[in-house]
Amino acid sequence: MMAQKTDKAILVDTSLCTGCKACQLACKEWHNLPAMEFDKVPGTYQNPADRSFNTLTLMRFDEKYDRKTNTFEWLIRKDQCMHCSDAPCVAICSTGALYQHKEGFVAFDQESCIGCGYCAKACPFDIPRYQYDSFTGRDKMNKCNFCQDKITNGEQPACVQTCPTNALELMSWDEAVKQAYKRVEQIKDRFPNANVYGDKIMGGTHYIYVLTEKPEEYGLPTNPKTNELVEFRSGVIKPVTEVLMGAAGIGFLANFIVSSTAFNFNGKDEPEDLLKEEKKHE
Amino acid sequence: MSKAYKRTKYVKRYCVPDQLMHWTVALGFLLLLITGFMIFFKGPASLLTTEAGMAFRQGHRIGAILFIGAPLIYFIFSSKRFGFLVAFKWSKYDLGWLKAAPKHYFVGGEGMPPQDKYNTGQKLYYLVVLVFGFLLAITGLALWHDWFTGPLGVWMLVIHDISALIITIFFGIHLHLTVFHARERASFNAMTTGWMEAEYAEHHHKLWFDKVKYDQMITCGERKMRKIRQENQNQNNTFQA
Numbered sequence: 314m315m316a317q318k319t320d321k322a323i324l325v326d327t328s329l330c331t332g333c334k335a336c337q338l339a340c341k342e343w344h345n346l347p348a349m350e351f352d353k354v355p356g357t358y359q360n361p362a363d364r365s366f367n368t369l370t371l372m373r374f375d376e377k378y379d380r381k382t383n384t385f386e387w388l389i390r391k392d393q394c395m396h397c398s399d400a401p402c403v404a405i406c407s408t409g410a411l412y413q414h415k416e417g418f419v420a421f422d423q424e425s426c427i428g429c430g431y432c433a434k435a436c437p438f439d440i441p442r443y444q445y446d447s448f449t450g451r452d453k454m455n456k457c458n459f460c461q462d463k464i465t466n467g468e469q470p471a472c473v474q475t476c477p478t479n480a481l482e483l484m485s486w487d488e489a490v491k492q493a494y495k496r497v498e499q500i501k502d503r504f505p506n507a508n509v510y511g512d513k514i515m516g517g518t519h520y521i522y523v524l525t526e527k528p529e530e531y532g533l534p535t536n537p538k539t540n541e542l543v544e545f546r547s548g549v550i551k552p553v554t555e556v557l558m559g560a561a562g563i564g565f566l567a568n569f570i571v572s573s574t575a576f577n578f579n580g581k582d583e584p585e586d587l588l589k590e591e592k593k594h595e
Numbered sequence: 596m597s598k599a600y601k602r603t604k605y606v607k608r609y610c611v612p613d614q615l616m617h618w619t620v621a622l623g624f625l626l627l628l629i630t631g632f633m634i635f636f637k638g639p640a641s642l643l644t645t646e647a648g649m650a651f652r653q654g655h656r657i658g659a660i661l662f663i664g665a666p667l668i669y670f671i672f673s674s675k676r677f678g679f680l681v682a683f684k685w686s687k688y689d690l691g692w693l694k695a696a697p698k699h700y701f702v703g704g705e706g707m708p709p710q711d712k713y714n715t716g717q718k719l720y721y722l723v724v725l726v727f728g729f730l731l732a733i734t735g736l737a738l739w740h741d742w743f744t745g746p747l748g749v750w751m752l753v754i755h756d757i758s759a760l761i762i763t764i765f766f767g768i769h770l771h772l773t774v775f776h777a778r779e780r781a782s783f784n785a786m787t788t789g790w791m792e793a794e795y796a797e798h799h800h801k802l803w804f805d806k807v808k809y810d811q812m813i814t815c816g817e818r819k820m821r822k823i824r825q826e827n828q829n830q831n832n833t834f835q836a
Contacts, residue, residue: 405749407634407635407637407640408637408640408641408643408644409637424644425641425644426644427634427640427643427644428652429634430741431752434743434744434748434749434751439745449649449653540746540749542746542753543749545753546749546752546753546756550756550760551635553760554635554760557764558760558763558764561767561768562767565775568700568776572700572702572778575701575703
């Protein structure tokens, strides 16, 4: 599946981002998620260390220090679900808790999540995070849901709404990609490695990034792909299982009918016959 | 009850630890089967989202503990811990058995080569359970405890699915033949009571029966065995004296 031009997308321009973390907080506030214990992450303003069940959006701070030129650069990126068009998590989800919203992004119904953990294995960006319980093990999953409730009511996602520098903007997918390329051109002098990330991977993601450095500098995969086994599982293993189980069931039934008629007339199993035989021997 | 039934003789086939192991694994596997396929198919999976569904999801973990724990404990404590190797011993009789089996199980008929304690079909099933049960256990633990993320994690899932499918089909045959098939009931009774009808044993497990028929004191536990050997020894000594 490919992204539709009219899909909704969020354009992230890292060259405009000041790392104020307002989006990180707005996300928590809107989704009613609790604050976490302070994580000490040395040498950076990033906190907490990673996304979690309660932190769906995280400002990542990467300090890049070049010893040769003695220059320093600070890479800041909003990190959350990329909302792929060709989403392996949707394909592998056991219950349909993850689904493609009609606006294109990957929506999530947490009520239907059974915590099987398959989505985290399929995701090329390592996005899904789980709630763990000492008794039950892995429980519910959580991830950015594009503020699907706000989108449905014609509003902007909480992070976009709160961004003070317009580093985050909601627009149509088509428009976001066009804008992204235009902005890369505009900042080429300052950032020679600037590039657009998201429009050509995973069928087009619904977060489109303007990155000032190459994706790998930000810790992003350069060429993420859907694992072929995900397709194999839904396209081959599941139907084959259904057919084989059905065939086996019919086989047992056939054997039951044929064998019970065949053996019922096999008089030797009857007690009286055994008695007769006994008398013969006596 | 008729005289004929009273006359039926039995031979000892399974000891209590064997039976306990078998039935614990069976219970665990049934739990795993039901809950596993509920997660596998999208329809029933959506039933698992409620509080009751939560219990079902735990059922899969409890089943796993029984399924893995029982053989492990058996392996550690039983003196017959390497008994499972019988599943790897195959001879030319086994091929003949496989050829004659379909007809035998549908309409009866002879021509089955003589069999040892476990016939070819039982050995085949044992082999499948050993190999794919092991794979299920390893991949299942990996899925449960998130040993692998990314592509390796998906591999675990796929191996888990395929192993489950194969073992389920063979389990179906096992269940069908022992519980529902008109003639093989004696085999089921053997696993529940530990004793097998002598006539059935002679007919279905000739090689084994010939070994044990004169030796009614087979044989649960080394200690009992030693005591019996001692008694025989004493008897012989008395005769010689």
